[in-house]
Amino acid sequence: MxxxxxxxxxxxxxxxxxxxxxxxxxxxxxxxxxxxxxxxxxxxxxxxxxxxxxxxxxxxxxxxxxxxxxxxxxxxxxVGKFRLRDKLLAAMPWRGDERVLDIGCGHGLMLAGIAQRLSSGRAIGIDIWRNEDQSRNSPEATLRNMRLEGVGERVEVRTADARELPFDAASFDVVVSSWALHNMASREDRRRALAEIVRVLRPGGRVCLVDIRHGPEYAAFLRDAGLPAVQLSAPNFLFVMPTRTVTASKAG
Ligand SMILES: C[S@@+](CC[C@H](N)C(=O)[O-])C[C@H]1O[C@@H](n2cnc3c(N)ncnc32)[C@H](O)[C@@H]1O
The missing domain is CATH 1.10.287 (Helix Hairpins)
Structure with missing residues (x-):
């Protein structure tokens, strides 16, 4: 090649x-x-x-x-994470005009899959671009991927921390995060990030969190925050450690 x-x-x-x-x-x-x-x-x-x-x-x-x-x-x-992403996104209903946030987007795995389902909507990725969490991590690398996937016009990326999202309350229809939140070692930091997710989600909005650790903790937080029908998936061992998915929607 x-x-x-x-x-x-x-x-x-x-x-x-x-x-x-x-x-x-x-x-x-x-x-x-x-x-x-x-x-x-x-x-x-x-x-x-x-x-x-x-x-x-x-x-x-x-x-x-x-x-x-x-x-x-x-x-x-x-391979494995692309298959799981496609399965999760296919199971979600899409109108095409959603405003979507991907927390810890890295190279844009979720962003690309989501943007392909949007028409007038926008997918926004935030990250602090840590190379120990994902190799060659940078906003430029993500934007390049989005351009090559043909979805560059529907995607934005920003440098921001999950614990302090630079967005208004109730400003997203969907919030996703894949294999990112566990990188915050302290429970308190993860709770701050989860509280931010609940804050920026619109009433009726959906959340989908995929991670190798702390799935039950995320589900309990979202239940305590009053989100109905929180679901925790069975484990999937594509990264050896058990990946679980937490889905929920905010009361409308
Ligand atoms: C294992 S990578 C996963 C990236 C992408 N979501 C995926 O599934 O391919 C974890 C990502 O979380 C980001 N990250 C870690 N801590 C973060 C924080 N506090 N705020 C935002 N992003 C964070 C890292 O920089 C990295 O890009």
Whole structure:
């Protein structure tokens, strides 16, 4: 593939790239030790060699599991999350004129899928563009993807923190967030972000939160905030850790 062709393909990055890299490195080292062990222990006394080989066998199992986990995570970033996005968006009713907010939009996975369902509506993504959460993360990369997906005119991106949204109350018909809120380590920060979601959502508006952690916490918060019919999905293991989806709508 030429550089010119590569430049024309959207790039949605890799989630948690440091974790994937670390798992691949640890797994590879463990497997190399496991494969080299029979030659390395040849010089040891028999009893020591036997226990060294036992350790090497355990390292082999550990190596395969680390490499397999990294591969599943890569598959999740490149394939699995697109399938889940399409399923979730297909299950939502769209008029085409909605104003939609994507919190922690990264490279625009949700934005692209949503914008394809809009006509006069707008999809707005906010993010703080952390590279440890998604590789090569920047507003320019997201806008480039949206242009390549043919939805550039229906999408805006802004730099903003989920805990302090720069939008008026009741200004969005739909708020979504995928694999982003768990990046706020403190429960208090996540509660601030959830309170902001409830604030900017219009009466009758819908919310859809996808995440690898804290699904029950999000559902409980939204119920306590008075949103009716909050639903928490069964887990899906596309990133090894259980991804769950919380959906709800604000009373009209
Ligand atoms: C794993 S990425 C997921 C990106 C995108 N939603 C997707 O599904 O591909 C998590 C994103 O959340 C963003 N993020 C983390 N903390 C945030 C915060 N406090 N406010 C806004 N965005 C945040 C990161 O910069 C990153 O782009």
């Amino acid at each position: 030429s550089d010119a062709q590569r430049q024309e393909i959207p790039d949605y990055g890799i989630d948690a790239p440091d974790v994937v890299r670390r798992f691949l490195m640890i797994g590879t080292v463990a497997l190399v030790v496991n494969f080299a062990a029979p030659s390395l222990v040849a010089l040891l006394p028999v009893a020591t060699a036997e226990s060294a080989l036992g350790i090497a066998r355990s390292l082999g199992w550990m190596g395969w599991s680390f490499v397999a986990t990294a591969c599943v995570m890569l598959w999740g970033s490149k």
